[in-house]
Amino acid sequence: MADRVPRHSTDQETAPLLRGDEEDDLRSHEQPPQTFSERLNSLAQEPLTPLSKLLLLLALVLLLVSSVFIGLFAGEYTKLKQHEHEQKPPVATVTVTSTATYTTTAAPPPAPTAPPVEQPCTSAECIILSASILSSLDHSKNPCKNFFDFANGGWIADHPLPADKGSFGQFEALSQQNKRVIQHFLETPSTTSSFSTSYDEQLLKKLRDFYSSCMNEDGLDEIGAEPLIHFVNTIRKLFRGKGLEVTDKEASLTGLTAALAFLHSRGIDSLFSFAIDGDVGVDPNLMVLWFDQARLGLPSKEYYDEESILEVYQSVVERLLVTLAEEQKLQSRPGTPTLVENAAWPSWPWPPYPDEGEGEDDKPNRTEIAHSMAKKVIKFESRLANASLDADAYQDPFFTYNRVPLSNVTTTLSQIKFPEYFATFATRRFPENVIVAYPAYLESLSDILNTTPADVVEAYLVVRAALALSPNLGMSTEAWQAQRTLLETLTGIKKGASSLGFAAGRYFVNETFGGDSREKGTKVITDIVKAFKASLPNVPWLDKTSADAAAEKADAIRVKVGFPISPNTRDARSIFNYYNTVKVSKDTYFDNVLSAVASDQFKMWLKLGQRRNSEEWEMWPSMVNAYFNPPANEIVFPAGILQPPFFSHDWPSYLSYGAFGQVAAHELTHAFDSAGRLYNQDGKLENWWTNSSNAGFQIKQECIEKQYSSYTVDDGKGGKIHVNGNLTSGENIGDSGLIQAYRAWKAQYSESFKAGNEYLLPGLNYTREQLFFISFGRIWGNNMKTAAQVQRVRTDPHSPNIFRVDGTVFNIPEFAQAFNCPKGARLNPPPEEQCLFWS
Structure with missing residues (x-):
């Protein structure tokens, strides 16, 4: 090191290492010193005493033993250096000639200490969350080439497709989990006074009778086809x-x-x-x-x-x-x-x-x-x-x-x-x-x-x-x-018959959607709306007139999160009245279904000629889904989808904005997709865009249609079926809203970091930016049979999940930056090949 300079050379020490008082007294009587040769010759001429002979023998033995140990050490050291040399690539030898000048200098002051290393969360919850993410990944895949496989390969391997299903993924897995929550309170007698009102008692009886009639398989077989x-x-x-x-x-x-x-x-x-x-x-x-x-x-x-x-x-x-x-x-x-x-x-x-x-x-x-x-x-x-x-x-x-x-x-x-x-x-x-x-x-x-x-x-x-x-x-x-x-x-999956979903939703919400879940979920959505509005002036194909109108529509969007108030999830009487006409018996499942469906149809026809009830929902609280309703200009997110792996109120923000943020941004962007953009802020169907902005949008839409039409799936007969880019354009544009979720997360990052909401997880050797995209990608993990995939391509306005992931990040430069993707990588294409909607 620089402060360890060599000491000056001297002919003799200024003082011995050890010195006693008796030696000092004799110094004044000493003879002039003899030379080294004189002393050696004198010593050789003296006869050896028995003690001297013994000491000389011990010295020879010690010298011999030392030589053996030195030889053994030198041999092992040589082998070790040779092994290290074989394990390392050859390094060019450089000869440096220099002249050293030794000066006496003071040691430099200590350098300032580095910032303390940020410690990850090590709670049991954090470890479990980290493990779930790691188990989803397939590290053998290159995220810059096949991000869907990288983000979901582990999950897919651990979740083989059930024999009775054509498709099974994260959405279906969460749906099953939500159903188990409902199943628990349907099968478990009430033991608390949380729902002691007569309305709750009647609701639960109706729900449990409905459930019992469905689960009585022996009774259903006995009734037969009657x-x-x-x-x-x-x-x-x-x-x-x-x-x-x-x-x-x-x-x-x-x-x-x-x-x-x-x-x-x-x-x-x-x-x-x-x-x-x-x-x-x-x-x-x-x-x-x-x-x-x-x-x-x-x-x-x-x-x-x-x-x-x-x-x-x-x-x-x-x-x-x-x-x-x-x-x-x-x-x-x-x-x-x-x-x-x-x-x-x-x-x-x-x-x-x-x-x-x-x-x-x-x-x-x-x-x-x-x-x-x-x-x-x-x-x-x-x-x-x-x-x-x-x-x-x-x-x-x-x-x-x-x-x-x-x-x-x-x-x-x-x-x-x-x-x-x-x-x-x-x-x-x-x-x-x-x-x-x-x-x-x-x-x-x-x-x-x-x-x-x-x-x-x-x-x-x-x-x-x-x-x-x-x-x-x-x-x-x-x-x-x-x-x-x-x-x-x-290989289609039948829709479940009506099962009094708003009534079951009351108890599902009570069990799974407490604390500040609704507030934090709403914040993610409103942050994305802000990010979307902030991006509008920077969209090159959107002129100021249309950008201002789009911002007004975004401000006017009604955001609904968690559960409805018509019927009011928090009010047992409200839900009881909503289902009062449904007749349920624990022995007649077939008739129970008909009664529930007939009740839904009756309610629908009662709306004819009436004003819209702005508090109504089209989905039950437990459903793993979300929607944008153009005539009502509203985006709706049931509590069922505000669950892991989409959302948790105590997750770090980079995960919530990556997973649930994609869901929220998708529904928001639907208000400005190929169909949703044709409704104004009041939900009226009219063309409120300028001609130049319409033309610019059309160019971007055609780009998206061309991109997704190039994707194919196996038809199960040795051929390929192309994705219908025209059928799926609205949903693909909706998926492009992921960039708004990313911007929303970045915009709130500093404040969130100070509040402790951007904490790291143990064992994840990824940046927060990478984890944002991993959180997004893993929600789309699924297994699907070939025939089911063919059916989806033909009938579903949503692209297959693999393209909802890879096709989306293909158009987001921030993804390639996060994963340091080299130029020309499949998911880091040249800008002219990307369909950049919102930048």
Whole structure:
């Protein structure tokens, strides 16, 4: 070191190391000193004493032993240096010639100490959180090339796809966890006085009876298909009117109207559908009637062109028709209870077979008849599919907003007696106008009905009911198994039937969403709104007029977090009144579902002609989801998604802003995506952008569409299917809002750090910036079967999860900076290849 300079050389020491008083006394009498040679010669001439001989021998032995040890040490040292040399790359030898000048200097003062090393949190909660993040990662993947795999490879490996599911990911995992919370209070008797009011007691009883009726699998199997047979017989009775055969047109119109209204009142889509929502072209808060096409038996119209899928679908329809006939025959035998009001109606079997009086040899084969009817039903449904609007066309709200007089609908679709239809829903306020999503479908539907035999239409309605309701039967029934076959082929996941979600949400929120969760979740959202507004002046394609209008819309957005107040989650009486009309028995799950769905439909129709209730929600508090509602200009985040791995009120901010921040930014950005941007701050459908900003947006949207259309998934047959960039453009633009979450986190960082909200986690050798993006990426981890992926690409406006991750960070330069991605890396493309929406 610099302060350790060599000492000056001297011929002799100024003083001995050790010195005694006797030596000082003798100094004055000493003779002149002898030379070294003289002293050595004198010593050699002296005879050795026995003691001297002994000492000399010991000295020789010590010298020999020392030599041996030195040799051994030198050998081991040489081996060690050679091993180190082999482990290190060769280093060039540099010869330096210098002249040393030694001076006496004082040691320099000590340098200032470095800032103390920031210590990570070591609490049990922090260790568990850190472990969950580490276990999600796949360190063998390069984050600059495959970030989705890097962020989720570990989680995917630890969560193989369940055999009964086509897809399973972080969303589904959290949904299961939330359901277990609900299951716990449904199965555990109340032991506290937290909910001791009579309203809570009644609510919990209704919930628990509903749950018990679902979980009683033995009871469901014992009941069998009886509830479905009863429902189907009701459809047939309504469709056929007073007689078994439809002979005149008036009776046909009355029967079809009655049967269709009955199905719609139970939430079963057939032929067409109605919804009640705001009139976005006139007054977004005035609830009006919207007419649209119905959902199909298959997920999308493309499936009706695939022979392999149609074969499975036809087989399922055929099985349903046969089992309904078989079960009905058993119900009609003497001594067995009948489920119809008049035992003489309906006749067995169905579809209608020859009279019982004919000989057995004269009767057509039952399977052949069901096979023939199934083919006719699918042909009828295929015609409906061909007449339907393509899914990506729904991304244009102007195209699907067609305000017409109600008489246009009633005249065009003359097969339906609409006054009677509306009367089914107890409404007396027949609307003057209706919004039609696709007017051409009205005309096509009318032509299809005019050219289809009545028995085929009747069979179609029966099949729609059987497909929708058979999941509510026991798993041993043929109807349940037939419908399950179709689900497994399509690998879709059926939606859960209504289970009094707002009532269950009361107890879910009480259990999982306490403390300051609502306040902290709201802060993340409002910070992102601020970041979005701050970015608008810097968006090159957005002029000042449009930027100012966008800022006003952002300010006007209503933010809803956690739970609704209509019905009020905190008020048992409010929820009790909301579900007062739902009749529940612990022994009849099938009927419980119908009662709950019918209640929902009734509430929907009551809104017709009313003003919008700004406090209502479209999701239950326990749901793992969020949404933006354009006519209401609101973004909504249920408590169900404000749970790990999306959010926790005591997480460091870089994790919350990365995970839940993406959810919040996504919904906010929907207000300015390809469809949402066409609604103004009041939710009215109008073009409030300037021409130049419209043109700039279109360029960016086309960039996004081109980017995502280049992505492909396996079709399971050796080929590839491209993502529909047009269908998914709105959601992909929504995902681009991640940059606003990043900016929001950075903007609050200093204050958050001082407050101790940016603490480090143990064992994570990543920067906070990297952990922000890791937190974002890992929420999209999922396993999915090939067929389910194909279905998603065809029908879902959301891109596959891998592209929601890699496609998003592809367009965010801050990601590449955080991970030091080299230029040209897959996720660090040149700026001209990126679709930079908000910068």
